[in-house]
Amino acid sequence: xxxxxxxxxxxxxxxxxxxxxxxxxxxxxxxxxxxxxxxxxxxxxxxxxxxxxxxxxxxxxxxxxxxxxxxxxxxxxxxxxxxxxxxxxxxxxxxxxxxxxxxxxxxxxxxxxxxxxxxxxxxxxxxxxxxxxxxxxxxxxxxxxxxxxxxxxxxxxxxxxxxxxxxxxxxxxxxxxxxxxxxxxxxxxxx
Numbered sequence: 001x002x003x004x005x006x007x008x009x010x011x012x013x014x015x016x017x018x019x020x021x022x023x024x025x026x027x028x029x030x031x032x033x034x035x036x037x038x039x040x041x042x043x044x045x046x047x048x049x050x051x052x053x054x055x056x057x058x059x060x061x062x063x064x065x066x067x068x069x070x071x072x073x074x075x076x077x078x079x080x081x082x083x084x085x086x087x088x089x090x091x092x093x094x095x096x097x098x099x100x101x102x103x104x105x106x107x108x109x110x111x112x113x114x115x116x117x118x119x120x121x122x123x124x125x126x127x128x129x130x131x132x133x134x135x136x137x138x139x140x141x142x143x144x145x146x147x148x149x150x151x152x153x154x155x156x157x158x159x160x161x162x163x164x165x166x167x168x169x170x171x172x173x174x175x176x177x178x179x180x181x182x183x184x185x186x187x188x189x190x191x
Contacts, residue, residue, distance in 0.1 A: 003037060
């Protein structure tokens, strides 16, 4: 099986689709294959897998880990549906402060690759929603940071007015505060 890669409106954030074999029994999908991924120019060094279950209306994020323990994520929904969001936090990037969202659903074979330097959040859209994601780095509490999910400057278009958020996410800083002391910098690589 092969993999299909489509850049989003933020070119570094990629929609990755695995092809599934479906029949009357259900489906089989190869969601990661190091050789196929390397051939497609995708990362193959994942060190941690996470699994999250949320009830409908739960919003987690906007989270990141700084350069002391950077982390890219490869996100897929294995039950229910989510609105998955990535925010460019690389100061100096042409897309700094912009965001992209993608609906991911159980069985759709789609994954969102959120690179280092981007914040990540997701909203559970169904009563029981499970998200699984691969991480390129280990969880490091001292390196983590967060932005408010409802920051007016980011103006993310969430399909709910009052999501369920953790106390930590409710107390997260604003994008204006982040801009005064950005964690990530954009490194332009010539084509």
